[in-house]
Amino acid sequence: MPDRPEIVCICGSVRFVDELSAANRALTLAGVIVVAPSVAPTGGDEPITDEQKTALGALHLRKIDLADRVLVVNPGGYVGESTSREIAYARATGKPVSFTDPV
Template sequence: MPNRPEIVCICGSTRFVEEIRSANRELSHAGVIVVAPSEAGRMITNDQKAALDVLHRHKIDLADRILVVNPGGYIGDATSREIAYAQTTGKPISFTDPV
């Protein structure tokens, strides 16, 4: 589809929900389609967490690139797995803070 807006999937720890929301706003205002992590809350089961992880990998598949929201350079285990998955699919990866 020609002239389609870029699609960016945001990845990052849910502890940075405000930073993720801010990145979402900035990208959206720049005309980018944003796919972001689900805000599941703290009271989810292991099965729900696993299902959300699979869903987020599908979001990465939809994206042209991923943006890792990593204040202070922090990258947790789940985000590391998302980065590794994006690398296997050949997606370009950028970070909000140096790693």
């Protein structure tokens, strides 16, 4: 099998869009393939429906499946409900999980 870059799935609350973006940039510049939350609310966007949130949550679990490991972006140690579910899923599937801040 040919060598390939490491794949890291970033998890964390989209309220930390700047921190998520900074982690994505740092990993990408280090030669890592990054999969991350792809929909963050901005001022001009229409609200995301509950159905869309559910679908995006399921999609993010598939991103974890693709990854070699998970990096949780958790400024101040914050881990919300969705991120907690993603951490549990990653651990249940044997993915190493690390955090940007102590929990």
